[in-house]
Amino acid sequence: MRGALILAVAWLALGCAKSYPAGRSVVDSVEIQNTQAVDADEVESGLATAESSRFLGIWEGVVFDYEVYDKDVLARDLKRVERYYRARGYYEAKVSAARVIPTDDRHVRVEIRVEEGDPVIFKTIQIKGLELIPVDISVEAIKAIQLKKDERFDEADFEATKKGLGKALADRGYAFVEVDGKAQVDIAKHEAYATFVVKPGPLAIYGPISIQGNGDLPEDKLRNTIYIRQGERYSHADLEAAQDALIALGVFATVNVRQDTTRPDTRRVPITIVVKPTQLRTLRLGGGLIFDSLRLSSHLRTGWEHRNFLGGLRRFSIDAQPGVVFFPTRVPSSESPIQGPTRLLFETSVRAELSQPSFIEGRTRGILSTEFLRYPLLYEGETDDEQSNIVGFNEVRASAALERTFWRQHFLVKPSYNIQTSFPFSYNDKQLRDGVDSVIVSFPELLFLLDFRDNALSPRDGAMFRTTLQVAGHIFGGDASDVRVRPELGLYKALSRRVTLATRTTLGFLFPSNYAARLQTDVNDPAAIRDQQILLFRGFFSGGPSSNRGYPYRGVGPHGVLGFLIPNETDCMSDPLPTRCTRKRPLGGLTLWEASLEVRFDIAGDFESDWSTLGISSAARRPEFTSSAMRSI
16 A cells, blocks of 8 residues: 555656756755854855755655756855855855865756854944933833844844834834934954934824725724724834734735825824735635545535625635545554445535624624534444444534734634534444433633744744633533633744744643543443543544644543443343443543644645654644835834
8 A cells, every 4th residue: 555655656756757957957955064153054045056856855856846057146146155144243254165066967066165254243332312202112112122242243133123223112102213223343353333323203193094995895894903093192013903903804915004204293194004805705616535544535625705795894604525434444554454445424514604803892803603514433443343333423513702812913812602512323323322312512612822923824933822711511501511621832943944843732621510420330321321422522532633643533542432332232231242342442531731842844845744753642924014205114
């Protein structure tokens, strides 16, 4: 099976191979040598001369174009290397050698050797003009200083300090602030000095606020979303938050906030927000195949979304995913050889959601959703022996939620009320065991999300913390009464241009009140079977592609005999007991802890690979502002 898969990938790769460029050499690799103070990967990332990308890290010239050697381009790259070093305080850095080494008739290797020299050390900073503003604002401005005494002088830190001084004042009402900065570098002494002159100008308020380009999209909703009003005190930070909030609506391709700072004598800053709507309707159609240790299945996905449904910027979406499981075919193992399918298990999910921005107040979104699911409950090693019970569930879920973001979309609070009803059935028409019945779970949930990742989809730096708190049953009714808490922390650090270190820690705590007391008792006891069924929906499970990847889905945690999987006609009182009366499967845990440490690196282009160096568990970029005066802060 694996050999056939490798051959198929190789065949596909060869079919997509590109021919060598005529009369040109292909770059195999680029190496920056003798780098000690800076990251060689960072230097290489700014060069036009680059090594050829390899599909899946193996084949060059497949999918991706060859990188061709050009001596004129390399000559310009050598100047880029020196400029890169000088911008980071190494003003005496020189490229001492550049070698182009043929590795065969069509390939070359490029080696660039750098002599870094001694760095320039930053000594003193002088800031003039802060005495003209209140002390508390001056303190905030000083916090923006990035330059550090007796450390290497970096031009990026100099520019960040200049920009930070202006932004600290602009965030607090000084819309007309100007900051001039000069850096003096004494190469002979390897010392640098910086002087900044701050001209705060008068405090400002917002002038007229206009929105352009919104077309049929309701302007009142947009004004509620931006949360700023004419006559209020000016704040650059509030304008950034307004821009983020408009982008978060998901209806604009671009959002450009323009501020006119050409008339400081009026102390007013007119604001013009220019937006360009994106396509408001989306039709999705696709499909997929799953082949793992639990199943072989295929599914179709179709969906439709309208981002201005019935006006008012309401977003309505509906997605359907019908599929079929080829039971019991799955990835073979030493204990379970591959089997052909003996029956088809049909499954589906349908989800609809309606959301309304500016609900109650400008930055709050109201959300209603409902979902129907039909699926089989599958476990590793299960076979269709005509005596096993293939249990499935029909589920109906509904939720009503409010969603509010703060701190430029970094902090999200989402309270919701949820109800879930699950109806068991048998795919192979077996009689369900006594105690197996519908389960209703009713609970409010509070979600907190603190997100400081640089990219939510493919983070390389930053941190993310989220936690959910659920209180099921009690005064809210339903069959399960418990308190469920699940916090999660993710940390990300870019080790180089291509390598990222990622860590994740998850905890879970479940405190049941009316079940879980009889989980390990006689599987013939209907009360115990009922508790097991409830825990299936409320307990914690670990394992699978989004959890502990070394184990199958739900493979980590307490195991025991699941009574509700045994057909009612099976006698679990006989001697000897049938195998299905003793086979242990995941029960679900009352506590959870997971920890993982991953090194992630790019293979080529958009292809990535994750190497998990530790995995343990237990279940018990933003648009910038422009100014009509063409002056940026």
